[in-house]
Amino acid sequence: MMHMGNILGLSLFLCLSLGWTSAQQSNSTRPVFHCGGNLVADSGFVGSEGFPSFYKPNSKCSWHITVPEGNVVMLSFRIFDLEADSQCRYDYLDVYNGNSNLVQKLGRFCGTFRPGTLISTTNSMMLEMGSDGETQGRGFVAYFSGAQPYVDDQQFCGGKTTKSQGEIKTPNWPEKKYPPGTSCSWLITVEPNMVIQVKFDKFVLEADTYCRFDYVAFFNGGEKDDSRLIGRYCGDQAPQPIITSGNVLLVQFVSDLSVTSDGFFAQYTSIPQGSHIPPVDAGAGTRAVPPKPAVKPVAPKPTTTIAPPPAPTQRPRPVKPTRGRGQGNTGQDKRVPVTRPNGKRPVAQNPLCAKACKRDGTIKTSFCASEFVITGKVTSLAPGPRGTLQVSISLIKAYKAGRLTITQVGETMSVKLVAQCKKCPLLRRGGNYIIMGQVNEDGRGTLAPGAFTAPYKAPHDKLLMNINNQPC
Template sequence: MAPVQTHSSASYSVHSHQSLPVVSHRPVFHCGGDLVADSDFVGSEGFPSFYKPNSKCTWRITVPEGKVITLSFRIFDLEADSQCRYDYLDVYNGHSNLVQKLGRFCGTFRPGSLISTTNTMMLEMVTDGETQGRGFVAHYSGAEPYVDANQICGGKITKEQGEIKTPNWPDKKYPPGISCSWLIMVEPDMVIQVTFDKFVLEADVYCRFDYVAFFNGGERDDSRLIGKYCGDQAPEPILTTGNVLLVQFVSDLSVTSDGFLASYVGVPRGSQIPSSGTRYIPPRPAVKPVATTTKPPTTTKYVPTARPKPMKPTRNRGQGTTGQDRRPPVTNGKRPVAQNPLCAKACKREGTIKSAYCASEFVLTGKVTSLSPGPRGTLNVNVSLIKAYKAGRLTITQVGETMSVKLVSQCKKCPLFRRGINYIIMGQVDEEGRGTLQPGAFTAPYKAPHHRLLTNISNQPC
């Protein structure tokens, strides 16, 4: 067994996940250990030095009986991968990897707070033999499960139908710094359907601060994340695959909001599971846009232009070439197929990586997972996210442990994508939160050294 971690008091800057810790007495972090205390710091071995390759470290945290554990990350820097296959940190709701996994994390954006349902938690960090980062530092503390005189936050529910709601609903906003866990169980031949009546939580692209998460299964190894939600749009109805559902609501210590009211009911097994996945709703503009037929003025060549007039879908064959396509004149009384005007010129990337970064509303790296033709010669592109350097109003979705975005390329062969390849992608965002790509949008195959280049650009003024 690894030695018990012991170290003196320390304080860490939380203004940026990239910043180094500011310590009064620098602690020494070991590879794993048993941590038994009301509160303390836990970190990767040797932090702030780079963590070791080909290692596996396990930390078991225990706080006093009757309390739950709040784990708050201060710094996080592991090798980025859209599926966290190489270097990653797993967090479990107990002292075993057979219990519910609260999440798997990698990359450089700081995860939100995690809450256990008991007084134990386990962290397991695995690294491969190649790229290393600085690792992580997190603070854990024991907290009282939230109990109000008029409402118990969470608990075990075995009724066939009922409600779950945030504390103080509907009289006032939910409190800061709380966690609620509901374990809902119905008859073995039933599954559970959840619908939201009201839903207003603090918005964040990654739902790191205030969120509600749903898991198939309880606290055993069959527990799998269904979705994690925040923002001010109610999620689509949720349907479990079994008769047990774990619901976790977490709020951090800052912004609070109205909360949510949801109803659940047991329904016959075999009902169709919603296919919408998990939607993260980015913050909306403070001022509601006024409807107008005039597009916003073009300030750079990367702002989307007006859409072409609709064409009949049966006449769209062959659209989306790079300008090589020359259509025949009208013959034998047949109408020629109209070209997509956006594809009428040669496919050429415009601008430099720096100028494109500044002119784009979103900048990300990720793997193209699927390509499908859209209306009027467009192309739908699904991207499994590696890192978002600039997100703006872009909608980012999560299914299971992976994050993805949906993009629409206005010309299906420009820019040119290949499924399974990692790319740097820059573009604009439409009013529905979808990423849009013009033919000249900046895209390029992504390699690991590009991360440092994009990070440096993101830290410079445009």
């Protein structure tokens, strides 16, 4: 939750800003936000009912934004604080690419992570917020404005096309860097029973852990809400080839008003549906109810800090020991035989896993000693090399991230961790946990046997925030 000083400062900022619409008039002290409304203006603010007070439980509000014809809607979030859940099942904000909830959904958001800028392909956008009966937050405030697609000489950034193949590139490519404050939207439709494959030749965008500032996003689907986010990318490594689930692809590029870079150049082609099944990253997050594509969409491997899951830290293994049931490898030059009364073949023991499974330190000391501190839901547990356990986490919130690799696919953020022991610390699939650990040189989180983990519930967020605000 936010501090009151920030709330008061925001209220003063909004009161002094221009562009208020008739649906969001302010009184003598601060603006008043209502439950939904029609916002028809060149620009303005939209916010949850009663902001900065907590939004109401068991409510549903819809805002319809319309900017002048020939423009697209740009929506930039200033404050965001909804109840956190890995799948946004309880409190949520849906954003649609048009004036109703029957058109393409650009995303569902919750928690305290502020979404990046969103853009529509027309002059309208709809926001729909829902809340359940428990755990309310402060809500959200966003700024909307009408923007014209970027035009430079004969280069048009975005547009609609039905060509079976073509190019997608940032403005000014390749002569100079893309400009700040740019919004581009491409809607590509090919023949039925075909899918679209996109391959990047060059890719350099401003880097950010969550790709909030400059990014390119790919959506399956078209004008109906049969779509989902394939991936959002930034940084300086080209994404793996992207393949849609159907014959329609929406591509959006956004740059903020500060740092710019070289940009990207990609080529797309249409290929027969079912002719290629791209590999899927099993650790990636997915929507709560994903569509059923005829071709599995590639689970992208976002770049820079949003990067492909790295391999676990390698340890020397000159001798390949025999692995018994439930036992890990020593990772050392010599094996320690274990004598068994039944005369079965001796197995190698992992000395790290021999001690009792218990946490080292308190929640405060562990917080300070750890490179990353997160809360999240365990989505998968899989045996790894040399007796390790690979853990996939659907992120609820990151209190410390450092060099930890965080991947966004669909509407969730996910983290890949490796535990040195299969049974310590003890994690169960489907459970929500507080997890603290270290980060290896490849950006993957590592969990030693004494790493701090504990079942997580919503009230723990306040405790973790208090610890985060204290000096270590």
